[in-house]
Each structure stands twice: as structure tokens, then as C-alpha cells.
Amino acid sequence: MWSWWSDASNKNEISMVLLAISVIVFALTWFVCISRNLGKVKVPLPPGPRGLPLVGYLPFLGNNLHHEFTKLDQIYGPIYKLWLGSKLCVVISSSTLMKEVVRDQDKIFCHRDPPVAALITTYGGLDIAFSTYGPYWKKMRKIFVREMLSNASLDACYALRREEVKKTIRQVYKKSIGMAIDIGELAYSTVNNAAMSMILGGTNQGETNAGTEFRKVVAKQMENLAKPNVSDIFPVLAWFDIQGIGRQAKEISRSADKVLNSAIEAAVAAKGVEGNEQQKGFLQFLLELREHGDSDSKITTTQIKALLLDIVVGGTDTIATTVEWVMAKLMQHPKVMEKVHEELTEVVGLSNFVEEFHLPKLHNLNAAVKETLRLHPVLTLLVPRCSGISCSVGGYTIPKGTIVYLNVQALHKDPDLWGNPLEFQPERFLNDPNLFDYHGNNLQYLPFGAGRRICTGLPLAEKMLMHVVASLLHCFKWELPPGEVLDCSDKFGIVIKKKNPLVAIPTPRLSMLELYE
Numbered sequence: 001m002w003s004w005w006s007d008a009s010n011k012n013e014i015s016m017v018l019l020a021i022s023v024i025v026f027a028l029t030w031f032v033c034i035s036r037n038l039g040k041v042k043v044p045l046p047p048g049p050r051g052l053p054l055v056g057y058l059p060f061l062g063n064n065l066h067h068e069f070t071k072l073d074q075i076y077g078p079i080y081k082l083w084l085g086s087k088l089c090v091v092i093s094s095s096t097l098m099k100e101v102v103r104d105q106d107k108i109f110c111h112r113d114p115p116v117a118a119l120i121t122t123y124g125g126l127d128i129a130f131s132t133y134g135p136y137w138k139k140m141r142k143i144f145v146r147e148m149l150s151n152a153s154l155d156a157c158y159a160l161r162r163e164e165v166k167k168t169i170r171q172v173y174k175k176s177i178g179m180a181i182d183i184g185e186l187a188y189s190t191v192n193n194a195a196m197s198m199i200l201g202g203t204n205q206g207e208t209n210a211g212t213e214f215r216k217v218v219a220k221q222m223e224n225l226a227k228p229n230v231s232d233i234f235p236v237l238a239w240f241d242i243q244g245i246g247r248q249a250k251e252i253s254r255s256a257d258k259v260l261n262s263a264i265e266a267a268v269a270a271k272g273v274e275g276n277e278q279q280k281g282f283l284q285f286l287l288e289l290r291e292h293g294d295s296d297s298k299i300t301t302t303q304i305k306a307l308l309l310d311i312v313v314g315g316t317d318t319i320a321t322t323v324e325w326v327m328a329k330l331m332q333h334p335k336v337m338e339k340v341h342e343e344l345t346e347v348v349g350l351s352n353f354v355e356e357f358h359l360p361k362l363h364n365l366n367a368a369v370k371e372t373l374r375l376h377p378v379l380t381l382l383v384p385r386c387s388g389i390s391c392s393v394g395g396y397t398i399p400k401g402t403i404v405y406l407n408v409q410a411l412h413k414d415p416d417l418w419g420n421p422l423e424f425q426p427e428r429f430l431n432d433p434n435l436f437d438y439h440g441n442n443l444q445y446l447p448f449g450a451g452r453r454i455c456t457g458l459p460l461a462e463k464m465l466m467h468v469v470a471s472l473l474h475c476f477k478w479e480l481p482p483g484e485v486l487d488c489s490d491k492f493g494i495v496i497k498k499k500n501p502l503v504a505i506p507t508p509r510l511s512m513l514e515l516y517e
């Protein structure tokens, strides 16, 4: 009988065939499973420190966030994550990874996750800095950059800035020769007055109430914004406003609104007055857009107020703090200061004030300012970005809605990019002045950020910063009060300031004392 099973050799063959089939089926199943799983293998989140349940790493961050971030960077590398309450944050500190964020995937990362206090004080994010990326933000930026801060517009209001710088010089000469002055305060009042003057134009009457009032409001706003807010890290608790930060923001917003409304009323009233035409300020310009703008540029009163806040809040403390840092670094390095003074004498002359047309010729001062911004970028974590969709950076997953901090201070001190990174050596910017500009072209140097969200105020900031520093240095020699030791440690805030304010004593430098009158 023909039977497979009875035939031993056949039985062996059948066993072999079955075994082969089993192996093939098993291999195929395994392969399919692995392939399916491979498809599902999740790209991991970046590494990072463990935190506590619920609050995450928040309790361990301390007061100086930027120093803490740099320490963590040494443990976890150039990209790491932290949970702050319910928010996932990623900190990035290498040039290569920053390129992925601000260049390759800039569109994904140019969103914001504004703090509650910022939303309240900017009329719900109607300004540029905290508005959502999209057509509204584009329109506001266009008005700001192409129209308000165009070369023509900045040239037109140069006389207003210049007058405020001169006022400061006169005031120092009359009241403070031989006396110790707080340089940060001096710079702040100069920049604030210049900003108010440019905003109000012909309607500005000297040291206006609006200027003084605004100063107080901005100081309160900066303080309030710098406070860590439970409502930001646990949005579900925002309604309770546990620390009262939202309530304070509303109060600040009401005060700012009052100042802005009275400035707008004054500008409207001054509109018909003859002689104010050449002194047109930003506000007059914006009011014209409100009345006569086309669909691309028409703007409401509330939007005008939000834009003005960006100038006063975004522009004054950043420039003033940088002025203070530059002065501190130069006083700490007398040889560099000497070179800068020699250059000012040669380019400007001791019988003249500094004018904006002198600024591009002040190569040593330019280099000293750039080097100061390398060591002390005042917005050291930029304005935090937020990922609009899930994506990957450095091979790690960055989920949608992650807050991304670009640690520019760490980038600026990266020993792989900078020789003697902790030393103040302005000459590194002298050899090839175009290698590092402020426009974010070289991703090794980003004091004003990069990409779509780069500082909107850059054209004004560059001029004002150099003009104020050059004028203070050209008109006076500065010395520390006897016994005072200069230290350059910093403290965290919205703007990174000197831990101890710089106090210095001026003596006149100009040859013609009438210039100070």
C-alpha cells in the first residue's frame, strides 16, 4: 500500500519538508512582526533629568535659569528635555541643532506659547512678540520693519533720538561730574526718553508724563513677567490665578492703557497743528494707517497700542542693559577702553558730538559691543519658541506644543566654536567684520536671534545702542568710585542684567566745554 507514513525514508523527507515549511513560516512571521514593529519604533524624546511627579523639574531650577540650563547641558548634551509642570520644554545649545530649529524647520518653530501675564498685557497677544505665527503676525511685522523702522523713517526721527542723547550728556555734565552715577539707570532714562520721543514725535514735550509713567509701568511689567506662574505650567489652573500674577498683569495693563490712550489723544489733537509735520513720530504714522491704510496695512487703535508696547517694553530695557554691559566690560579692560577712546578722538574729534554717521567708522567700539553681546546676550534664551507640529531635531522627537529654549549664552561660549571663549577679546570681531553680523546669518552668533522671529527692532537697536555708548564714552572718562570692585556676574530676568549695578564717576573729555551747555 502506498503510504507515506509507513515508509520510513518518506517519513524523514516529510519531516524535513515540514520542518523547512515551519522555519520559513516562522521566519516570515517574525520578519513581518519585526517590520511592523520597526515601523512603530518611536523616535525617543531627548534625554533629560527626572523631575518630581506633577511638578517635574521645576523645584530644581533655582533663580538663575540660564546657569542651570548650562549646567544641565554639560550633563545631557546639546539637546535635552525638562518637564515643567505639564509643559514639555526642550533646551538646545549647539550651533548644528539650532540650525535645524531656526533655519531648516524655522516655520515649525516660529510659534509661541505666551505666558498668561504677557497675553493680558499685550491685549491678548496683539503685539508682534507674543502673537501667533500667521497672517496677523506677518502684517504687524511688515508695518514695523518695512514702514516704521525703514531707513527713511529712522533717518526722519534721528533728530529726536539725538536730542535725547544730548540731553543726557548735558544733564551728566551739569549735575553729576565727580559723582557716582548708576550707568544702567542713566542708559535706561536716555533710551526710554528717546523711544517716547520717537513715538510721540512733535507732540512730545520734553520729559513727558507719558515717558515717566510708561517707565514705571514697564518696570512693573518686566517684574511681573519674570515671575514663574503656576497658571503657565498648569493651564488647567489658570482660572484660579493662584499667585495673583494675572490680576497684577490686568492692573499693569490698565495703567499702560491709560498712558497709551492719553498719548493717542495728544497725537490726534496735535495733528492739525502747524509745524509738527517734520516731527512726525511713530504714533502719527500708525494713526495714518488707522485712518487711511489699505487692506494690507489698516490697523485698529488696540493694535496700535500693542505695537507701541513692543517698542517700549521690547526696546528700552534690552538696549539700556546692553549699554551697561558694554561700559562694564570696557572699564574692566582699560587697554580696550584706551583704543576705543583713541578711535573716538580720531573719528569724531574732541570738539564734536558723536553723530550716527560716525558709527560705521568706529571699528574698535563696534567690535567691543559685539564681544559684549557674545559674552552677555541680554535675551540669552531668546524669546522661547514653540513647535507648531511634531517633528524631530537631532534625531529626537519634539512633540507639537513643546517649548523650545535656544541657549545662546552656551552657544556663544562653546569652546569648539570660539578660542578662549570666556575671555573678552573684541579683536576676534575685527579681522573679518562681516563674518559675524547681528542678522543671524552665522549660526555661531545670535544675540538678536535668527529666522522669521529675529528681533524686529534690530535696525533701531543697532543705531541706538552704538550712539548711546559712543556718546557716553566720547564725552566722558569713567572711573569706578574709590574702593569699588567691578564684577561682571549676572542675574536672570526677562533681560539678563548685571547682578550689581555699574556705578561710575564721569570727568569731561571734550575740548570745548560749551558743547556740554
Ligand code: HEM
Pocket: 128, 129, 130, 141, 310, 311, 312, 314, 315, 316, 318, 319, 322, 378, 379, 382, 383, 384, 446, 447, 448, 449, 450, 451, 452, 453, 454, 455, 456, 457, 458, 460, 461, 465
Ligand atoms: C540691544 C537691543 C536688543 C536685543 C539684544 C534684542 C534681542 C532680541 C531677541 C534675541 C529676540 C528674539 C529673537 C528670536 O527669537 O529669534 C528679539 C525679539 C524681538 N525684539 Fe528685540 N532686541 C533688542 C532691541 C529691540 C528693540 C529696540 C525693539 C523695538 C523697537 C525690539 C523689538 C523686538 C520684538 C517686537 C521682538 C519679537 C519678534 C517676533 O516675535 O517676531 N527689540 N529681540
